[in-house]
Amino acid sequence: MSVSLPKAPPIPAELEVLFTRMRFPYARKAAPDVLATARAQRWDPAEVVRVLLAEEVVGRDNATRRSRRKSAGMPNGKTFGSWKSELSSIPQATQNALRTLEWVSRRENCVISGPSGTGKSHFMEALCHQAIDADLRVSWFTLETLAVTIGRAHVDGSIARTIAKICRSDIIVIDDIGLLPVGHETAEAFYRLVDAAYERRSLAVTSNIHPSGFDTIMPKTMATATVDRLMHHAHMVETSGESHRLAEALAGKGVVPLT
Structure with a gap:
């Protein structure tokens, strides 16, 4: 007792x-x-x-x-506590280097591309949680939410202020590029942010396609200018393999069995 x-x-x-x-x-x-x-x-x-x-x-x-x-607006609350580094196709040395967050202090970017379900967003979100624990600021967007945020600023002419506010964050994430075609306004919002953050803040991008293929989903001229600035000071990481989500589903681990 x-x-x-x-x-x-x-x-x-x-x-x-x-x-x-x-x-x-x-x-x-x-x-x-x-x-x-x-x-x-x-x-x-x-x-x-x-x-x-x-x-x-x-x-x-x-x-x-x-x-x-x-x-920050991060989607799932995934941290390194649930990350299985040994199952990732990202080399262990690369994982360790990115986890130091030295690239953030140098205002460098991180671009992770690869097939759906290979841990891109999980690893990036875990990095962002670690960054917040290190007293850094994070903003998380998809292309769609970024376009909506900057689109609202079109109404009252506050685009510059809106982008400046986003750029107060130390890491600005654009997640899941390449799932859908990108319209002109969305492409413009992406370019404006990349241009504003260039050599001032760290951008972190996850994409189903390599940045060299961004001109297949957005206007070519804008894609070229965006990728030029994004990749100039970027750590490029490529994932490979089958979808972890699909593998869990096929193994019967996607849901808890009903009783």
């Missing part, structure tokens, strides 16, 4: 007011236990201050990461 520990006494009302006034919610929450421990173990006053400030910093950092994860 577990024995519940006595609840720490509340902090003085004046201290509660000060924590609230200074907007230190995480230090305020931790204060009763910290002060009780400090009294019992006769901590130096400086240690009490250090621990309370550390609680506030950790709490704020975690809240910031939660907010960034939510605002």
Whole structure:
């Protein structure tokens, strides 16, 4: 039978007011236990201050990461916790190099192309979660959602502001290119973003076709200009093999059996 520990006494009302006034919610929450421990173990006053400030910093950092994860718009919540690196056709050395995120600090791009179901989006989303844990900002789009976002800006003439806002992110992802043909407005939105981010921010692209074939799904002139800027400072990764999703489905692992 577990024995519940006595609840720490509340902090003085004046201290509660000060924590609230200074907007230190995480230090305020931790204060009763910290002060009780400090009294019992006769901590130096400086240690009490250090621990309370550390609680506030950790709490704020975690809240910031939660907010960034939510605002990034990533689709599935897939992280490296569910990634099976040994099953990927991406060389292990390449996986390790990209996971350092050094390419982001150098404002370089990452382009992953290959057949559907070969782990492109999973690996990219896992990279983005790791980037957020490293206090970086991420924005995630498909070509369609990017076109809608920039299309809205056409209405009030705020295209430049909208693209500048997107480019505040350290990594800007365009996912699943090549599934459908691209209209002129969508191609223009893609070009505008690639041009604005060029040598300023890192673009991460996943595609079912190699960038050299983008002129088969979008106007040739615009495709040429887009790919020229996208690939100038890009790490090119190609996946291969059969679809992992199809393999799981054929093996009966796609669903939980009904009972």
